[in-house]
Amino acid sequence: MIPIWLKRSAVIGASGIVVCVLLLTASYVAARIRAPKDARIVEDLKKQVRQDSAFAPKLEAEHKRITAALQRRKKLDDILALVLMAAAALFIASAKWLDASSGRRPLPMDRLVHLKAGPKVRQVLARPAATNGEEEPPAAFVERIVQRHGRSKEAAIPLLQAIQAHYRYLPDEALKRVCELTEITPAQIAGTSSFYSQFRRSPMGRHLVRVCHGTACHVSGARQLTEELRRRLEIPDGADTDARRMFTVGEVACLGCCSLAPVIMVDGQTVGKVTPAGACEALDGIRSPSLT
Numbered sequence: 011m012i013p014i015w016l017k018r019s020a021v022i023g024a025s026g027i028v029v030c031v032l033l034l035t036a037s038y039v040a041a042r043i044r045a046p047k048d049a050r051i052v053e054d055l056k057k058q059v060r061q062d063s064a065f066a067p068k069l070e071a072e073h074k075r076i077t078a079a080l081q082r083r084k085k086l087d088d089i090l091a092l093v094l095m096a097a098a099a100l101f102i103a104s105a106k107w108l109d110a111s112s113g114r115r116p117l118p119m120d121r122l123v124h125l126k127a128g129p130k131v132r133q134v135l136a137r138p139a140a141t142n143g144e145e146e147p148p149a150a151f152v153e154r155i156v157q158r159h160g161r162s163k164e165a166a167i168p169l170l171q172a173i174q175a176h177y178r179y180l181p182d183e184a185l186k187r188v189c190e191l192t193e194i195t196p197a198q199i200a201g202t203s204s205f206y207s208q209f210r211r212s213p214m215g216r217h218l219v220r221v222c223h224g225t226a227c228h229v230s231g232a233r234q235l236t237e238e239l240r241r242r243l244e245i246p247d248g249a250d251t252d253a254r255r256m257f258t259v260g261e262v263a264c265l266g267c268c269s270l271a272p273v274i275m276v277d278g279q280t281v282g283k284v285t286p287a288g289a290c291e292a293l294d295g296i297r298s299p300s301l302t
């Protein structure tokens with residue numbers, strides 16, 4: 011909940027900036043318009059003084075008037091400049107405070123998951139994410155895609171991509187069936203699947219959590235975040251998925267929103283300023299029966 015006085019401060023600051031800028035601009039324009047007229051008057055008086063010295067006091071009075079006007083204008087400009095700086099400071103402070111109060115502060119990622127602020131995230135996390143193709147036996151699925159992509163060695167990548175897209179990894183049973191039905195050999199499959207990082211040989215969890223390890227996120231604690239997530243999910247060394255296959259935790263390069271570091275991506279949804287505690291609490295929430 012954002013305090014009303016904070017919003018008012020931001021509005022007052024912004025209004026102050028606008029008014030001061032307008033007044034300073036008006037003062038500058040008026041001075042630019044006035045200057046040639048004053049110069050003309052002074053020039054005329056000087057000519058008259060040269061012809062008749064009786065005009066000297068008038069010239070002096072005109073000089074005094076112009077000097078006084080200049081000093082008045084300078085004083086007013088100084089005051090406006092001070093008010094402008096104060097208004098800008100008020101606006102910046104209020105805006106920063108508003109920003110911090112509006113949910114972009116260090117997460118409580120669980121708030122994004124459970125509260126009104128994050129219905130999209132909640133939807134993403136609560137959906138029955140991946141099914142790992144459990145509804146169709148790999149052998150039957152492979153027969154279908156082989157009919158579509160053919161049996162030649164050139165069909166290896168499209169076949170592997172289809173299997174990966176369907177199961178989110180390459181089940182041994184499916185790969186075996188590919189070798190039985192096509193000209194593709196186990197060695198070719200092993201080479202291709204290990205060469206391209208898009209292919210996985212082990213099952214994925216229902217939810218994919220990617221922790222950004224770009225420079226900004228790295229210095230903001232991405233390593234601790236990853237370690238805490240892995241520890242909380244009891245993911246063993248050398249693996250990236252928990253025993254229940256609920257979560258797969260991986261690393262990713264810069265996600266392009268470094269100002270929100272550290273950033274994680276959960277099932278394609280980017281969430282910034284995540285704390286290890288907040289992320290773990292959120293995962294606990296996802297693991298609860300009501301969300302899964």
Ligand code: FES
Nearest residue numbers: 222224227265268
């Ligand atoms: S470094 Fe993480 S989003 Fe850029």
